[in-house]
Amino acid sequence: MKTFNTDRIAAKSYSTTLLARRWLTEKVFEIELTRPSSFQFTPGQRIRFSPETRQRDYSLLTTPSDSTLGLCLFNVEKGQFSPVLAAAEIGTKFSFTGPHGYFTYRPSARPxxxxxxxxxxxxxxxxxxxxxxxxxxxxxxxxxxxxxxxxxxxxxxxxxxxxxxxxxxxxxxxxxxxxxxxxxxxxxxxxxxxxxxxxxxxxxxxxxxxxxxxxxxxxxxxxxxxxx
Ligand SMILES: Cc1cc2nc3c(=O)[nH]c(=O)nc-3n(C[C@H](O)[C@H](O)[C@H](O)COP(=O)(O)OP(=O)(O)OC[C@H]3O[C@@H](n4cnc5c(N)ncnc54)[C@H](O)[C@@H]3O)c2cc1C
Known part of the structure; x- marks a missing residue:
C-alpha cells in the first residue's frame, strides 16, 4: 500500500472576485469565483488563500472546462477564514495561489x-x-x-x-x-x-x-x- 503526499510545487498567485454564494444547508455553502484567464488545474486540485497568519486550502468543485471556479465550504463557527468567505459581499476581491496538490484521478486496472x-x-x-x-x-x-x-x-x-x-x-x-x-x-x-x-x-x-x-x-x- 502506498500513500502519496501531494504538495510539492510552487504555484502562481492570482486575483479573483466573488461572483455568487449559495447555501446548501445552514452550515455549508458554495461560492463561485472568477477564473483568472491563465489559471489551469487538474480535477481534484485545490487553491490556497493566505489570510494573515495561516493558509487555507479549498478543493475546486468545478472542472477545467468551466469558465468560473467553484468551492464548497463548511462555515466553521468562530473559524478564522471560512466565516470571511461566508459573509463577504459579492464583488469582493481575493488573491489565491494554485493549483496545489496531486489528489487527482489515476486510471488503473484496480477499481x-x-x-x-x-x-x-x-x-x-x-x-x-x-x-x-x-x-x-x-x-x-x-x-x-x-x-x-x-x-x-x-x-x-x-x-x-x-x-x-x-x-x-x-x-x-x-x-x-x-x-x-x-x-x-x-x-x-x-x-x-x-x-x-x-x-x-x-x-x-x-x-x-x-x-x-x-x-x-x-x-x-x-x-x-x-x-x-
Ligand atoms: C488540502 C485541504 C483542502 C481543503 N479543502 C476544503 C474544502 O474544499 N472545503 C472546506 O470547507 N474546507 C476545506 N479545507 C479546510 C480549510 O482549509 C480550512 O481549514 C477550513 O475552512 C477552516 O478554516 P477556518 O479558518 O474557518 O477555521 P479555523 O479557525 O482554522 O478552525 C479549524 C477547525 O475548523 C474545523 N474544520 C476545518 N475544516 C472543516 C471542514 N471542511 N468541515 C468541518 N469542520 C472543519 C476543524 O474542527 C478545525 O479544527 C481543506 C483543507 C486542506 C488542508
Missing part, C-alpha cells in the same frame, strides 16, 4: 473507491464532472440533508453509498443508505479485493481507512487528501 467525509466530497465532484464514472463512492455525513450533490453523484457513480452517522435508523429513508461510518461499511460490507482508494476529509477517517486497507484490502493503493 476506484472514493471515500469522502463532509465537504471532502468537493474534489470528487470535480473529478466526476470531468468524466470519470467507473467508481464507488462512500459519502460519510451526519444526516441525509448533508448529502450535497447526491443526485448527480448517484447518476455518475457505479455505486453510491451514503453513510449516515448522526443517529441510528436513518438509512431506511434514503436509497442505498447505510447507518454508520464509512469505516464500518468498509470493514463489514465492502468485498475484500484490491482497489485504488481515494480518501478525502477528516484525518480520523483517513487514518482509520488506511489501517483498514492494510488489514482487509492488501495490495490496494491509497491516495489521501486531509482537510482537518
Amino acid at each position: 476506484a473507491v472514493f471515500v469522502a467525509t463532509g465537504t471532502g466530497i468537493a474534489p470528487f465532484l470535480s473529478i466526476s464532472r470531468s468524466g470519470v464514472t467507473e467508481f464507488t463512492l462512500l459519502h460519510g455525513v451526519g444526516t441525509a440533508s448533508d448529502l450535497h450533490y447526491q443526485d448527480f453523484l448517484r447518476s455518475t457513480a457505479r455505486l453510491y453509498v451514503p453513510c449516515l452517522s448522526a443517529s441510528p435508523d436513518q438509512a431506511g429513508t434514503i436509497e442505498n443508505g447505510f447507518d454508520g461510518r464509512v469505516t464500518h461499511y468498509l470493514k463489514e460490507y465492502f468485498p475484500p479485493d484490491t482497489y485504488d482508494f481515494y480518501l478525502c476529509g477528516r484525518q480520523e477517517m483517513i487514518r482509520d481507512v488506511t489501517l483498514l486497507v492494510d488489514e482487509r484490502f492488501p495490495g490496494s493503493l491509497v491516495y489521501a487528501e486531509t482537510f482537518f
Whole structure:
C-alpha cells in the first residue's frame, strides 16, 4: 500500500472576485469565483488563500472546462477564514495561489473507491464532472440533508453509498443508505479485493481507512487528501 503526499510545487498567485454564494444547508455553502484567464488545474486540485497568519486550502468543485471556479465550504463557527468567505459581499476581491496538490484521478486496472467525509466530497465532484464514472463512492455525513450533490453523484457513480452517522435508523429513508461510518461499511460490507482508494476529509477517517486497507484490502493503493 502506498500513500502519496501531494504538495510539492510552487504555484502562481492570482486575483479573483466573488461572483455568487449559495447555501446548501445552514452550515455549508458554495461560492463561485472568477477564473483568472491563465489559471489551469487538474480535477481534484485545490487553491490556497493566505489570510494573515495561516493558509487555507479549498478543493475546486468545478472542472477545467468551466469558465468560473467553484468551492464548497463548511462555515466553521468562530473559524478564522471560512466565516470571511461566508459573509463577504459579492464583488469582493481575493488573491489565491494554485493549483496545489496531486489528489487527482489515476486510471488503473484496480477499481476506484472514493471515500469522502463532509465537504471532502468537493474534489470528487470535480473529478466526476470531468468524466470519470467507473467508481464507488462512500459519502460519510451526519444526516441525509448533508448529502450535497447526491443526485448527480448517484447518476455518475457505479455505486453510491451514503453513510449516515448522526443517529441510528436513518438509512431506511434514503436509497442505498447505510447507518454508520464509512469505516464500518468498509470493514463489514465492502468485498475484500484490491482497489485504488481515494480518501478525502477528516484525518480520523483517513487514518482509520488506511489501517483498514492494510488489514482487509492488501495490495490496494491509497491516495489521501486531509482537510482537518
Ligand atoms: C488540502 C485541504 C483542502 C481543503 N479543502 C476544503 C474544502 O474544499 N472545503 C472546506 O470547507 N474546507 C476545506 N479545507 C479546510 C480549510 O482549509 C480550512 O481549514 C477550513 O475552512 C477552516 O478554516 P477556518 O479558518 O474557518 O477555521 P479555523 O479557525 O482554522 O478552525 C479549524 C477547525 O475548523 C474545523 N474544520 C476545518 N475544516 C472543516 C471542514 N471542511 N468541515 C468541518 N469542520 C472543519 C476543524 O474542527 C478545525 O479544527 C481543506 C483543507 C486542506 C488542508
